[in-house]
Amino acid sequence: MSTILGMPVPVLLGQLTLGLVNGSFYALLSLGLAVIFGLMGVVNFAHGAFYTLGAFAALLGLQYLGINYWFALLFAPLAVGLIGVIVERLLLRHLYGLDPLYGLLLTFGLALIVQGALHQVFGASGQSYPVPPSLAGALNLHFMFLPLYRAWVILASVVVCFSTWFVIERTRLGATLRAATENAPLLQAFGVNVPLLVAATYGGGVALAALAGVLASPVVLVNSHMGTELVIVVFAVVVIGGMGSILGAIVSGLLLGLVEGFTKVIYPEASNIVVFVIMALVLILRPAGLFGRE
C-alpha cells in the first residue's frame, strides 16, 4: 500500500475529507456571518448558538414529531430563521446606528442565553443523531472508502454556498440587498421596505447556520456547546478571508477545513490551533485578510 508522509494514502484521504466536512461548516457559517455583517454591520456572535439550535431542532423534531432528516433540512432552518427574524425585530433593531461593538455584545449575551438554557434542559452529554438510511454506507473509490454521508455534506454545502453567492451577486433580489448595503436610506426612498429586508437577511443568515447544524448533527454529538468553540474558529476564518467578500468567505472556509484535516495527520497536537496560527500569520503579512479590502 502506498504511503505519503509515512501515512497510508486512504487514512490521509480520510482525514482530508473529514477536514473538508468541517470546512463545509466553516463555509456555511462564515457565509452567513458575512451576509449579515455586510447588510447590518452586526457581527453575529450568536451564530454558533443558532447552529446549535438547528441541530437541536433536527434532533427534537425526530424524537418528538417524527420529522425525518430530509424534512429537518427544511424545517430546522425555517424554524431557526423565524427565531432570527424575531430576535432582529425585538432586540437588534435598537442598536442600528450605534457602535457595532454593541451588536457584538448583544449577540454574545444571546449566545450565552441559548447555550445556558440548552445546557440546563438537555444536560452536558451529547446525543447522537442517526445517519439517514439512504446515506449510510460508503463508496468504494478503489483508492479509499468514502463514507456517503461525508460526501453528501460537502456536496450539499458547496451547492448551498454557491447558490447563495449566485442569489446575492447575480439576481435582482441580490442587487437590492447590495444596494441596501451601500445606502439604505436612499433605497428606502425608492420604495423598498428596508426594515423587512434587514429582518429577512438576518433570518436568512441564521437559517444557513441552522442548516449547517442539521448537516452536522449525524457527524458530531448534538450538545449545548457544539457551536461555542466552532464560532470562534469561524471568526478566525472570517479574519483570514476578510469579511468583505462572500466568495472569500466560502473559499477560505473550505480551505481552512482542509488545512486543519491535514494538520491532524502530520501533527495532531496542533490541529486545534492551526487556524489561529494561520490567522496570526495573515495578520502579519496581509492585515486586510486574503480576500479583503480595507
Next chain:
Amino acid sequence: MGRSAGILYLLLALAALCLPWLGIYPVFLMKLLCFAMFACAYNLLLGYGRMLSFGHAAFFGFAAYVTSWLVTAHGAGPAAAILSGAAVAALLGAVFGGLAIRRHGIYFAMITLALGQLVYFVCLEAPFTGGENGLQGVPRGTLLGLLPLRSDLVMYYLVLAVFVAVFLFIRRVVHSPFGHVLRAIRENETRAISLGYDINRYKLLAFVLSAALSGLAGSLNALVLGFATLSDVQQSASGEVILMTLLGGTGTFFGPVVGAAIVITLQEYLSDLVGGWVTAIIGVIFVACVLSFRRGIVGELEALRVRRAVSRAAGARAAGTDRLTTR
C-alpha cells in the same frame, strides 16, 4: 479628584479594611477584589482606548498558571511568582496586542477572541498545566519571608493593598498625558494621527498595561484559591470581565469594581438558588445592559448627576435673567 469623590473613596477604603471582621468570608472578598482588579485593567483598554478585547482571560488565566507552576514545581516565593505571572502576561500582551491593533473595532474583537482560544488550547495540552485538572494545591507561602499568607486575613490585606495600588495606578495613567492621548485616539483616530501621534504605540502600550495588570489579578487569584484551572483561560471568563466592565460602567473609574462585585456575588449566591441557569441569567443581564443602560450603573448615575447640575445651573440662570428683565 473631587472632594466628595475623595471622601467616598476614603469611606470605601475604611469599609474594605473592616469587612473581614464583619463575618464576610475573606476568600470570597479576595476573589471579588481580584476580579475587580481584572475588570479595572480591562476597563483601561475598553473604556479609555475603546478596544474591545474578547481574549483577556488569556492574560488572567495564563498568569495564574505561570504563578502556580512556579510555586508548585520550582518552590518560588509568592512575590516572585506573582510578579513573574504579571511579566509573562505583559509579554503575551505585547504579542497579542501587536497583532490585534493591526485591525479595528469588530476585527480587533475577533482577533483577540481567536488568540485567547489559542492560549486556552495551549493550556489544555501543554505539559506543565496539568490538562483538564489544572494545577491544584498551590501553597501561598510567606511573602518576602515575613508575612505568612496562609492566614486568610494577612492574604486579604495583601490583596487589598495590591488592589488599591492598581486602582490608583490606573487613575494616574488615565489622567497622565498618555491617558489623554489615548482618549483622543478613542474619540477620533484620524485627528490624533494628524496631530502627529504614533497611535499604534499608544494603543500597544495600553494593551500591554492592561494585559500585565490582568495577569497580576490572575496570579493573585491563583494564590488566593490555591489552584489554576482551565475555567480561568476559557472564553467565558473573557465574557465575564466584559460584562463586569459594561455593567458597572465602561470608562468610569469605579464602575468595573461595582460590576465585578455584582457578577461575583451573583455567581456565588445565585448558583445555590438557580443551579445551572447562571449562564443564561448572565446572558440576560448582558442583553439588558446593552439595550437599556449602555453607560453602566456608575455611568448612568454620573450622567444623572451631570444632568441635575446642568438643569440647576440653567434654572439659576433663568431666575437671574428674570430679575434682569423685570427691573
